[in-house]
Amino acid sequence: MDTATLFDFRTGRQSRRIYSADEIYQLELERIYGRCWLFLAHDSQIPTAGDYIRTFMGEDEVLVVRQKDRSVRAFLNTCTHRGNRLCRADRGNARAFTCNYHGWSFTADGELAGVPLEKEAYFNEIDRSKHGLVPVAQVQIYNGLIFGNFDADAPSLSDYLGDAKWYLDVWLDAMPGGTSLAGETQKIDFPTNWKFPVENVCGDGYHLGWAHHAAMQAVQTMDLAGLRAGNSDASGLDMGMSVAGLNGHMVLAALDGQSGYAFYPDPKPFVNYLEANRATVSERLGPVRAQKLWGSQLNITIFPNLQLLPGLNWFRVYHPKGPAKVEQWTWAMVENDMPEDIKSMILENQCLTFGPAGLFDNDDGDNLTACTEQSRGWRTAQMDLYTHMALGHSAPREGFPGDIATGLVSEHNQRYFYRRWQELTSAASWKDVASYNLNSLTEKG
Amino acid sequence: MDTATLFDFRTGRQSRRIYSADEIYQLELERIYGRCWLFLAHDSQIPTAGDYIRTFMGEDEVLVVRQKDRSVRAFLNTCTHRGNRLCRADRGNARAFTCNYHGWSFTADGELAGVPLEKEAYFNEIDRSKHGLVPVAQVQIYNGLIFGNFDADAPSLSDYLGDAKWYLDVWLDAMPGGTSLAGETQKIDFPTNWKFPVENVCGDGYHLGWAHHAAMQAVQTMDLAGLRAGNSDASGLDMGMSVAGLNGHMVLAALDGQSGYAFYPDPKPFVNYLEANRATVSERLGPVRAQKLWGSQLNITIFPNLQLLPGLNWFRVYHPKGPAKVEQWTWAMVENDMPEDIKSMILENQCLTFGPAGLFDNDDGDNLTACTEQSRGWRTAQMDLYTHMALGHSAPREGFPGDIATGLVSEHNQRYFYRRWQELTSAASWKDVASYNLNSLTEKG
Amino acid sequence: MDTATLFDFRTGRQSRRIYSADEIYQLELERIYGRCWLFLAHDSQIPTAGDYIRTFMGEDEVLVVRQKDRSVRAFLNTCTHRGNRLCRADRGNARAFTCNYHGWSFTADGELAGVPLEKEAYFNEIDRSKHGLVPVAQVQIYNGLIFGNFDADAPSLSDYLGDAKWYLDVWLDAMPGGTSLAGETQKIDFPTNWKFPVENVCGDGYHLGWAHHAAMQAVQTMDLAGLRAGNSDASGLDMGMSVAGLNGHMVLAALDGQSGYAFYPDPKPFVNYLEANRATVSERLGPVRAQKLWGSQLNITIFPNLQLLPGLNWFRVYHPKGPAKVEQWTWAMVENDMPEDIKSMILENQCLTFGPAGLFDNDDGDNLTACTEQSRGWRTAQMDLYTHMALGHSAPREGFPGDIATGLVSEHNQRYFYRRWQELTSAASWKDVASYNLNSLTEKG
Amino acid sequence: MDTKDSHDLQRLFDLRALEDALYREARLLDGEQLTEWLEQTTEDVVYRMALTSRRFRKDRSAPLPVGHGYIFNDTRGRLALRIKRLQSGYVWAEDPPNFVRRLVGNVEIVPTEIPDEMTVYSVITIHRSRIDSQTRTFIAGREDLWRKVEGRWLLAKRDITLDHSTIPDTNMNVFF
Amino acid sequence: MDTKDSHDLQRLFDLRALEDALYREARLLDGEQLTEWLEQTTEDVVYRMALTSRRFRKDRSAPLPVGHGYIFNDTRGRLALRIKRLQSGYVWAEDPPNFVRRLVGNVEIVPTEIPDEMTVYSVITIHRSRIDSQTRTFIAGREDLWRKVEGRWLLAKRDITLDHSTIPDTNMNVFF
Amino acid sequence: MDTKDSHDLQRLFDLRALEDALYREARLLDGEQLTEWLEQTTEDVVYRMALTSRRFRKDRSAPLPVGHGYIFNDTRGRLALRIKRLQSGYVWAEDPPNFVRRLVGNVEIVPTEIPDEMTVYSVITIHRSRIDSQTRTFIAGREDLWRKVEGRWLLAKRDITLDHSTIPDTNMNVFF
Numbered sequence A, B, C: 001m002d003t004a005t006l007f008d009f010r011t012g013r014q015s016r017r018i019y020s021a022d023e024i025y026q027l028e029l030e031r032i033y034g035r036c037w038l039f040l041a042h043d044s045q046i047p048t049a050g051d052y053i054r055t056f057m058g059e060d061e062v063l064v065v066r067q068k069d070r071s072v073r074a075f076l077n078t079c080t081h082r083g084n085r086l087c088r089a090d091r092g093n094a095r096a097f098t099c100n101y102h103g104w105s106f107t108a109d110g111e112l113a114g115v116p117l118e119k120e121a122y123f124n125e126i127d128r129s130k131h132g133l134v135p136v137a138q139v140q141i142y143n144g145l146i147f148g149n150f151d152a153d154a155p156s157l158s159d160y161l162g163d164a165k166w167y168l169d170v171w172l173d174a175m176p177g178g179t180s181l182a183g184e185t186q187k188i189d190f191p192t193n194w195k196f197p198v199e200n201v202c203g204d205g206y207h208l209g210w211a212h213h214a215a216m217q218a219v220q221t222m223d224l225a226g227l228r229a230g231n232s233d234a235s236g237l238d239m240g241m242s243v244a245g246l247n248g249h250m251v252l253a254a255l256d257g258q259s260g261y262a263f264y265p266d267p268k269p270f271v272n273y274l275e276a277n278r279a280t281v282s283e284r285l286g287p288v289r290a291q292k293l294w295g296s297q298l299n300i301t302i303f304p305n306l307q308l309l310p311g312l313n314w315f316r317v318y319h320p321k322g323p324a325k326v327e328q329w330t331w332a333m334v335e336n337d338m339p340e341d342i343k344s345m346i347l348e349n350q351c352l353t354f355g356p357a358g359l360f361d362n363d364d365g366d367n368l369t370a371c372t373e374q375s376r377g378w379r380t381a382q383m384d385l386y387t388h389m390a391l392g393h394s395a396p397r398e399g400f401p402g403d404i405a406t407g408l409v410s411e412h413n414q415r416y417f418y419r420r421w422q423e424l425t426s427a428a429s430w431k432d433v434a435s436y437n438l439n440s441l442t443e444k445g
Numbered sequence D, E, F: 001m002d003t004k005d006s007h008d009l010q011r012l013f014d015l016r017a018l019e020d021a022l023y024r025e026a027r028l029l030d031g032e033q034l035t036e037w038l039e040q041t042t043e044d045v046v047y048r049m050a051l052t053s054r055r056f057r058k059d060r061s062a063p064l065p066v067g068h069g070y071i072f073n074d075t076r077g078r079l080a081l082r083i084k085r086l087q088s089g090y091v092w093a094e095d096p097p098n099f100v101r102r103l104v105g106n107v108e109i110v111p112t113e114i115p116d117e118m119t120v121y122s123v124i125t126i127h128r129s130r131i132d133s134q135t136r137t138f139i140a141g142r143e144d145l146w147r148k149v150e151g152r153w154l155l156a157k158r159d160i161t162l163d164h165s166t167i168p169d170t171n172m173n174v175f176f
C-alpha cells in the first residue's frame, strides 16, 4: 500500500488510519522496525562477559549478550531446533543458554555448542555451524548505547544517528565517566499506538502546562523558560528550541544550563554538581553545549522508539505489540561521575515523576490510550488531523545543527517525525531513503 | 463483496456467514451504520442548553449536545488536535468541552473556542474555523427522538421513517405531554451479533412461550391474546399482528388496548389510566389507534438498531462492537402525563423484567450469545438457516399501513428486516436503495 | 495459497509461518479438519442408547449420540431454526434434544420431531424432513473408537487408518474385553498451535530426558530402553523404534513388552497382569505384537489430532481454537479385563503424570506455548526450522509395517507428520491425496 | 474481666456472628439454596442495586427527573418471584448449572440507634465459570442492615454498589 | 463470664486458630516453602481435586464405570513427590519463578463428632503472574478436615472444588 | 478466665483492631478520602513498592550497582504530594472517577519487640472499572508495621510486593 497520501509534510495533514489500520502496522513492522537501528541495551546493564538482557525488536524477542571480548551480540531469543523461547529470564549472566525443551545449548556468541545425543540420535550428522542462534544482522554501539538492526543493508549506526550525535553527546559524553541506566526495568502494558507516546515526548511541550498541570504544581521547584512559555509569558531565543531535520531524530532543549533539575524537591545539590563540572564539560564538548545544553532540560528522540531526558533523567523505549498496544520500558539514568547522594536523589525522583506510578506518566497514560481508541471508528478513521503548530517558523540557528523552531512548544519536531515515518514506510529499501542533516555544523565549518 | 446470495426474501433462506464473517461486518459499518439514521438520544435526556450525552454511532463515539437555541447537534467525540477522546463522561451539562491533553476547548456548537498559547505557539496563524469538532452530517428529531446520520445524501428522517411514524406516534404522540426516558442508561457488554437481538424483538413472538416460560409464569397477571397464541390456543384477527414492509421498520402489535400491561403485578392503575385518557388519544390519533393500539403490547423496531416496547415500556439501542459483540443500552420510558405512582411502577417493573437483571432478558442473553458462537465454525458457517415461518401468509389490512401477518408469532417481520439488510449492504449509495411503504393509508385516502 | 514451499520432506526444512499465519490456519480448518477422520468419542463413553457427548471437529461443535440400534450418529450441535447451540451439557443421556430458544426438538437420530405451534404458526407448511440436524457426513467406528468426517468423499475409516490399525490393535484388540476411557474429560485451555503438541508426542522422545528430567526422576521406577537412549547409553534394535509412513499416522514403540509401566510407583502388579495374559494376546495378535509391543511403552498418533499412549495409559485429542490456541482433552484409558486394583492404579497415576496437574504435562505446557509465541515476530516468522534428526536412517524392519527408524529418539515421525500436513493442505480434494502404507505386511505376505 | 473488655468481647461475638451469616449466605447462594437464603432475610427486606454513570466530578447537570433507576430494586415478594423463576426448571441458561463462587471480605460492623440492628459493610466478588473456558467476574461493595430476630441475624436491607459501568455478562441470574 | 460466653469464646479461639493456619498455609505456598507446608499436614492427609463436567440437572446417564477421576488425588507421599519435583531445580516452567498470590476467605468451621477434629470451609483464589503481561486466576472452594495434634492444627483432608470446567492455565504447579 | 485465655483474648482484640484498621483503610481509599487515610499513618511512615524482574533462581549476575529501584518509595511527605496531585482537580485520568474496589484478606499479625508495634501481613486485590467495559485488577501482598499511638493503630511501614512483572494498567493512581 502507498503511504504517500497518509501524511503531508507541507501542511501537517495526516490520516488517522495510521493509528488503527492493521495493514499499516504490518508495514511499519517490516519497513521501520525491520529496517531501523533499534535500542537494545545500555553498556552499563551488561557490564560483565555473560551478562544478558531479554528485549524486543518490534514484536521479535531478542537476547543481547556481552561477549568475552567485551563486544556485544544479539540474537533472536528462539531456539533453532523447534523454536522454543530460549531464555525466559528478563536479564542475568550465563556462560551458555540451554533450551528447556530438548537441551540444545548455545554459547554466548550464539554458536550451537551442545546437542544432547548428538551421536546416538543425530549420528553426528548435524552441522552445528548451520544451527547457531539467528543473529541480529547488525549490532553497533554509540557511547554506551547498544543498537541492533535487522537489515544488513542499513547505513552504519553513526550515519543513521548523524548530527543527532552532537546532541546525544551532551548526555553520553559530557563527563569522562560516562553514563549508566539504574534500577530494574519499569514495564507497562500500555494500549496505545506506538507513535503517540513518541510524538508526545519528541516535541510536545504543548501538553506540559495543561496535562501535567497538577504534577508540575506538585513538584516544580525551579523556573523553566520553555515551560514558562507553556504558561504563556516567555519569548525570545533564550526560551529553548525544538530541533529536527536530523534523519528523523529530534531534540527539545532548554538553554539555561540547569532547568533539567527544575522538578527536583531540592535542586541545589544538582546545581552545585553542574557548576563544579561545567569547566570539564566545556573542555570536552566546547562552550556552546557546556553552557547552553548541559544541565538543561533535554528531550532527545532517536527514531523510531527511543527517548531519553537528561535532567528528568529517564530513558525509555516502546515495544509495539499491535496497532493499539505497546510495552513501555523505562529506566532512570545517571552520569557515573555523579556523587552517590545525587544518584539516589535521581532514582527517588524518577519513580516519583516518570515511573509506573510517576506523577507525570499517570497524566499521559489515559490520553494516549484514548487517542488510539478514538482512531478506530469507521467514520473517525476517515478524519484528518493537522500537525501544523508553528509551521514555517523554523530556521537555522548559529552553532546548532538541525532545522530549529524557537521554544519547547511547537509541532515542528512531530512533523519531521511523521515525515521520516512516511519516507521509510513508502521506501522499498534503504536505497530509496534519503539521509539528511540540515544545517550541519561540519558543512559550515 | 456481493450480499445478494446471502439472503433470499422469497424463501427466507439465509447464510450463517452474515453472523460471523468480518468482511460482512465491515460492510455493515459502512453501508448500514454509515448510512442509516441512528438513534442518538431522547429530548428528555438533554432538556437544558449545555446538556450532553456520550454515545455511539456504529463503533464511532459521538457527543450529542443541546444548543442554546434548543436545537441539538452531534459531533465525533474526538478532539481535532491530536484526536484524544474529548469528553470522558457519559452525560452531563457543560458550557464547553475542554480536551485533557492540551486544553483545546470547544463550545457546545462544536466551534474551536480556545487554543492555549494561540499567539505564542501558533503565532495566531491557526484558522480555528477549520478545526471545529467534526459534526455528524445530519441530525434530525422526530417527536422527541433525536437521530443522527453520517451520510449527507441520506433521505430525510421523516422519509426514512415513512409509515413507521404512524405506529411510532402511538407512543410518542398519544398524549399531549409527550414521553421521556427514565433513569440512567442500563449498559450490557453482550457477545452477540447485533442482528440477533434485533430479530428477537422485531418479530419473534415465537420464543416468548418457550424461552420466557419461567419468567412469564412468574410475572404474567393478564392474558395477552398474541401470547396465548404462543401458548397454543388463539386464532382470528383479534390476536395481534406482525407489521412490516415499511423501509425495514417493523411492528408487533396486540390489539386489545391494554395487554401492554399484562406483565405488571397490578395492572389496575394502568387500566384506569388508559381508560381515563383514551378519549384524549382518540382525538389526537383517531379511533383505530386509540382503541386497538394505545395500551396494547407493541414492539416497534426502527431499522437498524432501535427498539421500543410501549407497555413493557422499555427503549433500547444496540451498539455494534465487532461481528460477535454489542453494547446494549436500555432505558425505561414513560408518558409525561402519567401520574407519578404509575411512573415509578414502570421503573420498578422495567428493571424486574427487562433490565440487566430482568427476568426476561436473562432468558435471552445466553441464547443470542450461543447463536453467534455457533455461527463461527468452518462447517457450521456453510449452513443455511430459514426464516420462513408463515411465509406467504401476509396481506394488507384495512386501516393499518404495511404488509401484515396475523398474530405475534411469525417470521414475517424478520424476513423484511433481512431484506432491508440486504438492500442496504448491496447498494453503492442511497440512490440505489428502494424506499417502500406498503399499503400506505395516504395512498388509499 | 501454496504450501509446497512451507515444508521440504527431503531436508526437513519448514517455515515457522505455519505456526502463526492465520491464512494457513484457515486452510488447515478446510483441508485437514474439514477432510480428515476426527476422533469423536469412545464406545465406552456412550454405552447406552441416548447417551451423548458434546465435542468439537475443528472449531465446529458437534453432538455424538448413541442410537437405539446401537449405531452412533453425530450432528452439528446447532439448532436448524435460528442456529442456537442445541445441547449445552458436556455429556449425558437424552431421548431428545430440545432447543432453549423456541423449543424445536430433535430425536437422537437428528430428526426434527417437534415444532411448537406447527399448525398455528407454520400452518403445517414446514417440511420437517428438510430441517433435521446437520449430520456429520460420515461416522465410522474402529474397535471402539468413533470417528467423524465432514467430507463425504473421504476414504473409509479403515483405508484412512491403513496399517496403523496393526499397531492400534495392540491396545484396542489385545484383550477380548476391549478397552474403555475412564473418568471425566480433562480439559485445558492451552495457547499453542495444535501441531506442536502433536509433534511432541508423535515422535519426540528427544525431549523426555531433558524437559521431563525432573518428572522422571520423581516417578520412574523401571528402565525403559528407548529412554535410556534418551539418557545416552543404549543402542541396537532392542531399544525401540519410530514408525511412520502410514498415511500420516505414527507410532513410537519400546520393544520390551513391559516398559509401558516404567512410570508406576509399583510396576509389579502390572507385570503380573501382563505375563498372566500374554498367551491370550499371542493367540489374538500373534507373537510379534504380543511379545514386543503389548505392555511396551507405545505412543500412537492418528493424524491429525488424536494420540494414545498404552502403558502411560492416556488418550488425548486437541481441538484447535485459532492459530495459537487449542483446547486439549485427555482421559485415562484401561483394558476392561484389567482387575479393578490395576484400573484404579492407572487412574491415580495418569492424573499424577499426564493430567492437568500431571508432572509431565506441566513440563510441556510452557515450552509448547513459547514455541507458538516465538513464531509470531516479523523476523522470526521468516526463519526456517529443521526437522532432520536421523534423516535417511530409516528402513523397513522384518515383521513391522511402516518406514522405521531405530530408537524412540529421532525426528523421523515428525517429518512424516509434516509431509502429510503438506499433502493435505496442498490438495484440492481427496482425489489428489496419496495413500501410502510403506512396507505393508500384507504386500509381503 | 472489666466492662470495657466485656463490651469489646460482645462486639467480637457480634462481628463473628455477622461474618458467619455473610459466609453462610454466600455458601447458600453458591449452592443454589435460594429458599434457605431468603429465609435469612426479614419480611420487609429491601434489596437494591442502583444504576449509575461515569460523571465529571464538577458536573452541573440536573438530577434525573424520575431518579437514577435500578438493576435490582426488590422487596421480599420480588426476590421470591426471581427465585420462583430460577427454581421453575425452565431457566435454560442455568442448566447445566454454571460454577459460581462468591468471595466475601472486608466485613465491618457499625451499631445503629436500634440495639438489635447493625450496619454491615462488605465487599463481594462473584466468579462464574460458564461453558468451555468462559469466565466472568462481578465485583461489588455492599452496605447492609442486619436485624437480630429471636437471636438470629436476618438481612433487612442491602444496598449493592456494582463496580461495573457496563455489565460484563449476558445475564445476572445471581444474587449479590 | 457464663458458660455460653466461655463456650462462644472457645469457638472464637478455634476459629482464629484455624484462620491463622489457613493464612499461614497460603503464605508458605506463595513463598514456595513447600516442605514447611507439608509439615502442617497429617501423615494420613488426603488431598483431592475431582474432575467434573457440566451436566444437565436432570441428566439420566449412568455413573462413570471407574469413577470421575481426579486432577489431584494425593496422599502425603504423592504430595512429597510433587514437592520433590518442584524442588528439583529442573521444573523449567517455574524458573524464573512466577509471581503467585493466594487470597483465602469465607472461612467457616463446623465441629465434628471427634473433639479434636474440625470441618473447615473456605474459598481460595490463586493469582499467577506469568511472563510479560500474562496473568491467570484460579478460583476454588475447599472443604477441609483439620485435626488438632499436640495443640497444633494439621490438615487431614482437603476436597477442592475447582470452579473451572476448562483449566485456564498451561500448568498447575500450584497447591490449593 | 486464666492468663493464657486472657492473653489469647488480648490477641483477638488486637487482631480485630488491626483488621478494622485495614478494612477502614480500604474503604477510605475506595472513597478517595485520601487525607483521612493519610491521618491513619505515622509521621515517619515508609511506603514502598519495589521494582523486580523475572530472574533465574540460579542467576549469577551481579546486583544492580544502584539498587533495584522502586515503583513507590514514599515518605509521608511524598504521599502527601501524590495526594495533593490527586486532589488538585487536574488529574484528568481520575475524572470521571473510576470505580475502584479493594478486597483485603489473609490478615495475620506478629508481635515485635516493641510492645505497641505489630507486624501485619495481608493480601490486597484492587479492581478498577474504567471507561466502558474495561476492567483491570492489581494483586499484591503487603507486609506492614503498625504502631499504637494513643490507643489508635497507625500505619508506620508498608512493603508492597506487586504480583505483576508488567503493570496491567495505564496508570497507578491508586494506593495499595
Ligand code: FES
Pocket (backbone or CB within 6 Å): A079, A080, A081, A082, A083, A084, A099, A100, A101, A102, A103, A104
Ligand atoms: S526446541 Fe530448543 S532444544 Fe528443542
Ligand code: FES
Pocket (backbone or CB within 6 Å): B079, B080, B081, B082, B083, B084, B099, B100, B101, B102, B103, B104
Ligand atoms: S489532543 Fe485535544 S488538545 Fe491536543
Ligand code: FES
Pocket (backbone or CB within 6 Å): C079, C080, C081, C082, C083, C084, C099, C100, C101, C102, C103, C104
Ligand atoms: S433457535 Fe432453536 S428453536 Fe429456534
Ligand SMILES: [Fe+3]
Pocket (backbone or CB within 6 Å): A200, A207, A212, A360, A364
Ligand atoms: Fe507527558
Ligand SMILES: [Fe+3]
Pocket (backbone or CB within 6 Å): B200, B207, B211, B212, B360, B364
Ligand atoms: Fe426475549
Ligand SMILES: [Fe+3]
Pocket (backbone or CB within 6 Å): C200, C207, C211, C212, C360, C364
Ligand atoms: Fe512431553
